[in-house]
Amino acid sequence: MVRFLYLTGDFAAPAEVIEQLPPDIETNDAHYVDAAGDLLPHTALFAPLIDARSGRPPAARIVDTDGQPVDAVTAAAALVDQQVLSRELERIHSLLCAPCACTLCCVGPDEAMHQAYFEIPLAGGEADRFVVERIDTQASRTHRADDEAPLLVDGRPFYERQAPVLVRWQQGWSLILPRASRCPNLAADGRCRIYPDRPEVCRRPQIFPYVLEPFADEAGPGWRLRRSLLAVLDCPYVRLLQDEIATFAAASELDLVFRHNKA
Template sequence: MVAFFSEDELHDMVLKMDAVEETIFANGLARLKKPVLPLVNMVQFLYLTGPFATMDEVISRLTKSVELEGVVFENPQEMLRPYTAYLQEFEVLKGKKRLSVSLPFIINEKQEPVAKRQALELWIKQQILSQELETINSMLCEPCGCVLCCTGPNSEFDESSGFKGEMKQRFFEIPLTESEIDLFPIDRVDTSQSRTMTAHSEPSLRIGQKLFYRHDMALYHWRTGWSLILPEGAACPHLLADTRKCRVYAERPAVCRKPQIFAYVLEKTADVAKRSDGAAIPVHMARNKVLAIWDCLYVRKFQDAIGSYVEMSGLEPVFKKSKT
């Protein structure tokens, strides 16, 4: 075997690569080091135990940096600002306002209903964490140059996206809302049969002689709504092959904005509960976790930083493989 580089040269190259990575991921890593939930816990505590009528009164007092769990938050007001509307929901607890949303019915892992105050707290944390993780995901995903989320299994992009080996799945599904389907000018399958099934029904939907995922990429109308089905080897029609960028990035579907690090404070179950006024409301289970999908390049790369972020947020990290 011919040695192209000495051990020292290789070591230097790795150090330089690490330095480049530190730069291109700097914004995302900085956000992982300073999660917002410790600040949320602090203002919640101050609001509930202090003489404050509104959450704004608490936040307006935060004019100096604060140190929590050994981390200095230089400008807590600025960090909390994007989440003000959610924080104001805490005012319900002092009778200062009515909830502006309908909360799901929340149970714990023993299937017992949780108290109203805890339910509100869990719901607010789920919303704030989801919003924060959406931002962090975008900051970490873009520099990766990975397009696993935009392609079907076993596409030509897999190896350069960091995935090795053959995936067992025969298709990937990108759920879409009714208002997003016009973004994809491709064939649609909307039949009485497709509407009674899901993409994962057994046996699978057949079109003609073939299983649906043996056909070309198309939009399907299922019982659960619309989705884009990317069969093996396919790529989303908006993925630009040369630059590996999304052609419709600014208007991309909501699911394409979702992080590969998911807020899992609450999990929606298949159950429905009846409210006192007779309305049917979804049942969510308190999980108090953050789920990170191991197939994602930046999840693997920054596992430790993600673990610390989750623990500082007072939650449990769970790393899970999705594409097998």
């Protein structure tokens, strides 16, 4: 709605549209009691619309499913949708995850699972939040965790160990949780000891917006228009709320994909 009103109306900025939203908005799928209050803290996410209306090229390379560049308005709308949905789903996740008393994202695979380890990719500076052994060698810096031929450490695959380990891969640091291990920051009562400072990846919901999907080719990195929503069925709140997630996907005009990641 904000996008349509800003691009077709006489507003100086998306924030002006948001400020003038009616207090009570009801659609087929949702009822917003304070849409302006919800959106105003996130006005910066609407910046791509300003570029599109000013005739500036999109800040990122965006192509359709055939690899063809999309027009500037489509690109701006997709960038805004991706960012707004990501922010909204992170907020929903923080409300839903804690009451589940579930630690599935913080432990290695159990004996019944076919995976030998789980990987928690870390952003710059986040490795220092984990006090565990580190592997940072010339060999590790040329590998990725999922390479067909695994990185060998002392003659064995890097994940054949009991305790979690930090590995410096080609693309950066990851925490590796081998089978039956626990994140070193997971307290015995299931709480995260560094909750306010937990890595970005630990804040992500098990419902992923893929309005845009990252890709890279010979022309460099870019985003492909996908317009889908991926929900991971291993998560208890995803299993419980499948109907609501389907409604959310429909309201956001996204194709819904349910998938198991851990088996």
